[in-house]
Amino acid sequence: xxxxxxxxxxxxxNYLEGEVNPDLRAAMEAHFRECKHCTAVLNGTRNVIHxxxxxxxxxxxxxxxAGWQSRLAEYIPxxxxxxxxxxxxxxxxxxxxxxxxxxxxxKSVSALRSYHAEPGSGVPDGMMVEVSADGKTFHVPGCRFLxxxxxxxxxxxxxxxxxxxxxxxxxxxxxxxxxx
Amino acid sequence: xxxxxxxxxxxxDTGDERAQLLITRIRNGESxxxxxxxxxxxxxxxxxxxxxxxxxxxxxxVAQEAILxxxxxxRQFRGESRFSTWLIQITVxxxxxxxxxxxxxxxxxxxxxxxxxxxxxxxxxxxxxxEIPSEALERGEVRAILAKAxxxxxxxxxxxxxxxxxxxxxxxxxxxxxxxSVASVKTRLLRARLMLRDILAPAFADGWFSRTPFGKGSKPx
Numbered sequence: 001x002x003x004x005x006x007x008x009x010x011x012x013x014n015y016l017e018g019e020v021n022p023d024l025r026a027a028m029e030a031h032f033r034e035c036k037h038c039t040a041v042l043n044g045t046r047n048v049i050h051x052x053x054x055x056x057x058x059x060x061x062x063x064x065x066a067g068w069q070s071r072l073a074e075y076i077p078x079x080x081x082x083x084x085x086x087x088x089x090x091x092x093x094x095x096x097x098x099x100x101x102x103x104x105x106x107k108s109v110s111a112l113r114s115y116h117a118e119p120g121s122g123v124p125d126g127m128m129v130e131v132s133a134d135g136k137t138f139h140v141p142g143c144r145f146l147x148x149x150x151x152x153x154x155x156x157x158x159x160x161x162x163x164x165x166x167x168x169x170x171x172x173x174x175x176x177x178x179x180x
Numbered sequence: 181x182x183x184x185x186x187x188x189x190x191x192x193d194t195g196d197e198r199a200q201l202l203i204t205r206i207r208n209g210e211s212x213x214x215x216x217x218x219x220x221x222x223x224x225x226x227x228x229x230x231x232x233x234x235x236x237x238x239x240x241x242v243a244q245e246a247i248l249x250x251x252x253x254x255r256q257f258r259g260e261s262r263f264s265t266w267l268i269q270i271t272v273x274x275x276x277x278x279x280x281x282x283x284x285x286x287x288x289x290x291x292x293x294x295x296x297x298x299x300x301x302x303x304x305x306x307x308x309x310x311e312i313p314s315e316a317l318e319r320g321e322v323r324a325i326l327a328k329a330x331x332x333x334x335x336x337x338x339x340x341x342x343x344x345x346x347x348x349x350x351x352x353x354x355x356x357x358x359x360x361s362v363a364s365v366k367t368r369l370l371r372a373r374l375m376l377r378d379i380l381a382p383a384f385a386d387g388w389f390s391r392t393p394f395g396k397g398s399k400p401x
Contacts, residue, residue, distance in 0.1 A: 002257050006300055006302075009300065009301065009302065009303060010300060010373065012370070012373075012374070013366065013369055013370035013374075014366065014370075016373075017351075036306070036308070037303075037306040039308065040307060040308035040309070041303050041306065041374070041377065043308055043309050044308070044309045044377040044380070044384075045374065045377050047309050047312050047380075047384065048345075048373055048377050048380065049345050049378075050312070050314075051312060051316075051317065052326065052330070052341070052345050052346050052376075053345055053346065053348065054314060054317050055223065056314075056317040056318065056323070057317055057323060057326050057346075058227045058230065058231075058323070058326070058327060058330075058346065059223075060222065060223050060226055061226075061236060061240065063224060064222065064240060064243070065219075067240065067244060068222065068243065068244045068247045068248075068287060069215050071189055071244050071247075071248060072214065072215055072247065072248060072251060075211075075251055075252075076211045076212055076214070077246060079324065094312055095267075107359075117310070124209055126235070127209050127369055140207045140208055140255075141207070141255040142207065142255040142256065142257075142258070170268045173208070174208070176208070178367045
């Protein structure tokens with residue numbers, strides 16, 4: 001097989017990726033031995049890949065890490081800004097208040113939804129969990145072991161509310177909270 | 181001799197298992213671990229935004245938005261791709277949205293319209309390069325030349341080159357992130373690489389670079 005310059009230019013990227021068949025590879029290598037221009041194109045293209053592939057070619061600006069971490073901290077309760085701390089304190093007060101109310105209304109806690117179900121302990125009250133209408137367990141959002149009917153809307157509620165309604169932790173996604 | 185070496189060496193992403201473990205813990209309530217999850221990929225997020233937007237302030241802002249969006253939607257990540265691929269996909273989408281808002285397409289470089297994707301690309305410059313030492317990248321002038329050359333490519337070539345040769349994604353992942361075919365990735369990649377070689381050749385083959393301390397005739401020994 002003999003290849004001309006135009007064919008070499010068309011295939012030079014695939015050649016560098018190691019994606020040409022052995023016959024074409026041999027023909028291209030024979031061509032490179034004879035053709036200075038195509039050899040220059042090959043070396044230059046390889047240099048381009050080498051240079052841009054190095055992490056130092058496009059460095060991070062100073063302060064970038066601090067910038068996104070500071071914005072992220074505002075999204076995560078309990079970390080970062082004074083506002084975040086204030087928000088956390090307010091949330092704790094709210095949860096404590098809910099607890100006090102729940103204790104007053106202790107009789108309203110439903111029985112476990114399944115006779116065999118295993119109640120959990122230590123589940124963070126504020127953790128948001130998913131439940132389905134006929135299900136017996138609550139799950140972290142996205143858990144694939146949540147069973148639901150077709151077209152049923154999954155409810156996203158606080159773990160404390162799920163427990164109050166008689167749901168128990170999923171043995172897969174929340175097993176660390178089971179009483180074992 | 182370097183000439184007949186083939187197969188572009190790409191670093192392997194070994195963070196998949198670590199990322200999965202962290203994602204599970206974050207979903208179980210340890211939200212503060214998200215910063216640890218994203219840290220190894222922060223450069224890739226920023227560089228993606230920079231290459232698409234060609235403006236450092238916009239890139240920084242969009243990169244931050246992408247990271248926050250990943251945090252917000254982490255529970256929708258199903259593990260069908262690598263976490264890094266998912267994160268870069270969010271970044272590409274965010275950058276494209278920012279471009280649409282600013283009508284950046286009106287200012288696309290001529291390189292895109294003058295080189296249609298179907299025809300054969302003919303190299304313009306046949307000057308041969310010496311192998312460029314990696315240490316050259318420590319120099320601000322060299323990095324500036326590379327950044328300017330990349331920014332001068334049309335967007336569709338810039339995106340593919342960025343994901344494949346800068347981010348080291350596979351051809352298939354690149355196609356997935358950009359929602360184009362594998363064949364289109366290969367065609368655009370070929371053009372992007374050859375165009376960049378042409379753009380950089382005057383600097384690295386026979387011009388600026390040969391006048392630097394790395395050039396011929398100026399060796400310190």
